[in-house]
Amino acid sequence: MHLILIFFLLNDSLHLLPNDAVGIELWRQPDLSGKYYVDVDTSLNIPLFGKFSIKNIGIDSLRSLLMEKFHNYYGDIFVDIDFYFRINIFGEVKNPGFYYVKSEDNLANLLAQAGGPTERGSLNRIRILNIGTERVVNFEKILKSGKHTEALALRPGDVVIVPRRFMPALQEWSVLLTLGTLLLQIYYAVAK
Numbered sequence: 001m002h003l004i005l006i007f008f009l010l011n012d013s014l015h016l017l018p019n020d021a022v023g024i025e026l027w028r029q030p031d032l033s034g035k036y037y038v039d040v041d042t043s044l045n046i047p048l049f050g051k052f053s054i055k056n057i058g059i060d061s062l063r064s065l066l067m068e069k070f071h072n073y074y075g076d077i078f079v080d081i082d083f084y085f086r087i088n089i090f091g092e093v094k095n096p097g098f099y100y101v102k103s104e105d106n107l108a109n110l111l112a113q114a115g116g117p118t119e120r121g122s123l124n125r126i127r128i129l130n131i132g133t134e135r136v137v138n139f140e141k142i143l144k145s146g147k148h149t150e151a152l153a154l155r156p157g158d159v160v161i162v163p164r165r166f167m168p169a170l171q172e173w174s175v176l177l178t179l180g181t182l183l184l185q186i187y188y189a190v191a192k
Contacts, residue, residue: 014059014103017156018042019086021100022062026070027078035084048073059083059103087154089114091162092121106152107139110160122165129159 016022020038024046036046042055049069054062063081070079083103087110090096094115101110107126117123123139137151154160 014155015056016042016054016059016062016083017086020156021084021086022046022066023080023082023084024066025080025082026074029074029077085154085156085158087158087160089160089162091160092118092164093162094118101154106149106154107137107160108143108152110154111139111162117162120164121162123162125163127161127163128154129161130155130157 016038018038018040021035022038022044023035025033032046032048036044038044038054039051041053043051043053045051046066057065062083066081067079070077084100085103086098087101088098089110093111094117096114099110099113101113107128111117111123124141126137126139128135128137135151139152142148142151
């Protein structure tokens with residue numbers, strides 16, 4: 001019971017930001033089903049209800065509010081509501097950019113959407129930035145141990161940076177040094 005209450009309180013502390021989205025699936029109502037994006041002024045525009053502010057409303061409270069509104073119109077209709085966070089991912093991933101992840105998705109889902117790390121990418125010091133905060137996640141260690149999986153959670157507004165491994169950078173420098181040495185040897189051979 002306490003774990004459920006803690007989960008509810010944590011989810012209700014998450015607020016959607018501009019460009020995040022609400023996915024609504026209404027049974028037998030394809031015209032009202034779809035993904036609705038949060039406007040710059042932190043409002044939603046859902047055709048049946050019009051435009052309304054969701055500022056300072058946690059996602060669990062917003063789910064309850066939307067369910068109540070739909071049930072006022074349609075009675076006992078089946079409604080499925082998902083929340084999507086727009087997360088930016090940069091660095092050593094195959095397809096950097098922004099992705100929409102469901103609120104229950106985590107860093108593993110985001111990395112999969114981005115095509116995974118490049119051959120130079122390091123998964124043991126992934127940085128996650130969010131308005132004045134930074135956390136460093138050792139993704140490989142968490143996956144291997146199965147512990148501290150809560151560190152993989154994503155929040156609205158997160159920016160994920162997958163760094164380059166140290167050794168590939170060192171290997172690139174060694175190639176340049178080898179090439180430079182070769183050019184010097186050719187120069188001295190020609191100069192004689």
